[in-house]
Amino acid sequence: EIVMTQSPLSLPVTPGEPASISCRSNQSLLHSNGYNYLDWYLQKPGQSPQLLIYSASKRASGVPGRFSGSASGTDFTLKISRVEAEDVGIYYCMQALQTPFTFGPGTKVDIK
Amino acid sequence: EVQLVQSGAEFKRPGESLKISCKASGYTFSSHWIGWVRQMPGKGLEWMAIIYPSDFDTRYSPSFQGQVTISTDKSISTAYLQWNSLKASDTAIYYCVRGGYFDWTQQYYYDGMDIWGQGTTVTVSS
Numbered sequence: 001e002i003v004m005t006q007s008p009l010s011l012p013v014t015p016g017e018p019a020s021i022s023c024r025s026n027q028s029l030l031h032s033n034g035y036n037y038l039d040w041y042l043q044k045p046g047q048s049p050q051l052l053i054y055s056a057s058k059r060a061s062g063v064p065g066r067f068s069g070s071a072s073g074t075d076f077t078l079k080i081s082r083v084e085a086e087d088v089g090i091y092y093c094m095q096a097l098q099t100p101f102t103f104g105p106g107t108k109v110d111i112k
Numbered sequence: 113e114v115q116l117v118q119s120g121a122e123f124k125r126p127g128e129s130l131k132i133s134c135k136a137s138g139y140t141f142s143s144h145w146i147g148w149v150r151q152m153p154g155k156g157l158e159w160m161a162i163i164y165p166s167d168f169d170t171r172y173s174p175s176f177q178g179q180v181t182i183s184t185d186k187s188i189s190t191a192y193l194q195w196n197s198l199k200a201s202d203t204a205i206y207y208c209v210r211g212g213y214f215d216w217t218q219q220y221y222y223d224g225m226d227i228w229g230q231g232t233t234v235t236v237s238s
Contacts, residue, residue, distance in 0.1 A: 043157075054222070055224075060223075096225075099173070100171070100175075
């Protein structure tokens with residue numbers, strides 16, 4: 001089973017400022033098709049999680065352009081270029097390369 | 113509109129059985145796998161299992177293997193998650209999700225778990 005870690009676990013942010021969340025896997029998530037099977041999800045308070053990023057860097061439909069994802073080996077980063085108040089919630093990374101898919105512990109983002 | 117609509121909240125006693133549902137609409141049900149994700153109170157997300165409706169291929173997390181059963185009814189585009197004997201530790205919100213798919217050449221595509229149900233709250237208490 002692939003183990004996912006995230007840092008930080010808590011991230012106070014200032015609206016208008018950038019923010020970054022890191023995720024690391026203990027194995028490569030690189031598929032034979034050349035894509036890293038790493039997703040990012042956001043769970044806003046009281047809501048179902050929603051997909052933000054898949055294949056490490058592809059934005060899901062309807063996701064604002066301020067969200068971006070990148071990969072370097074087994075290290076993955078989600079960046080928010082300018083945080084908005086509506087971005088608060090818990091961010092999870094998840095590997096989808098092999099079953100069982102596994103989530104990171106989550107990063108709670110709130111406004112300072 | 114593509115959506116997954118789950119059955120309503122359940123309150124059960126330990127030892128009882130339960131089957132919750134997830135009805136898909138707006139897309140070809142058999143083409144995408146359906147999965148289930150657990151969220152215990154105040155905790156993170158846990159991937160439980162997936163099923164491919166077209167051939168009923170199922171994959172379980174070791175943590176949930178033997179504890180739950182997933183199934184589908186293609187005729188009504190519905191997926192199910194079932195327990196034979198509930199425990200208090202099964203108290204959680206359960207989400208169904210849509211995932212990857214195969215095209216006509218059997219090429220697999222994965223664009224994330226792009227559609228989530230609204231969640232079904234299961235409370236198990238004596």
